[in-house]
Amino acid sequence: xxxxxxxWLYRTGVPDGAEAWESADVFLKKKDVIAWYHRNxxxxxxxxxxxxxxxxxxNQIIDPLxxxxxxxxxxxxxxxxxxxxxxxxxxxxxxxxxxxxxxxxQTPDPATWEKEIAGWIAQSPSPKKAxxxxxxxxxxx
Numbered sequence: 001x002x003x004x005x006x007x008w009l010y011r012t013g014v015p016d017g018a019e020a021w022e023s024a025d026v027f028l029k030k031k032d033v034i035a036w037y038h039r040n041x042x043x044x045x046x047x048x049x050x051x052x053x054x055x056x057x058x059n060q061i062i063d064p065l066x067x068x069x070x071x072x073x074x075x076x077x078x079x080x081x082x083x084x085x086x087x088x089x090x091x092x093x094x095x096x097x098x099x100x101x102x103x104x105x106q107t108p109d110p111a112t113w114e115k116e117i118a119g120w121i122a123q124s125p126s127p128k129k130a131x132x133x134x135x136x137x138x139x140x141x
Contacts, residue, residue, distance in 0.1 A: 025071075027084040028114060034085055035117070037071030039110055069113040070104035073121050099124050 023042065028035040043065035049058050076098040079087035089096075101124070103117040125133065 026110070029084055030081075032075070032080050032087070034074040034087055035071070035114065036085070037069050037110060037113060039069040039113070040065045040067065042066075064106075067106045067108065068104065069107050069110060071102070071113070071117070073099075073101045073103070073117045075099045075121055097127055 023039050025036060025038045028037075043063050045061070045063040045065055046058070049055060049061060054061070074087065076087060076096055078089055078093050078096055079098075080090060082088045099121045101117055101120045103113070103120060105113060105116065107113040107116070124130070
């Protein structure tokens, strides 16, 4: 109920004729990767539009909630899947290269979001290059 109160229309509870539900978080079944997302399959914006008598302008109002997908992706050399949410090493390691990305975007479907975040991981620089880029940025700053 506390989260519902963050929007003026739901501040005292769910109005008649409106829905209040939340999409489940999803862990993707990926080998040697932890990837998860939350996707807003429902939005309260249409309820607000109707309550404010703005149906004539509904096609001009951008809904920032509908189909907004956000989550993360973790991949590391030398780590393997123990489950959908746990990676581990088969043996002790002295060095590890972990790539972590968080990503938020309204996408037409979860597969598009997954492809895009995997792309961010794939194009991320090596630790050495990332270190050099960061050091250069701070020097210039």
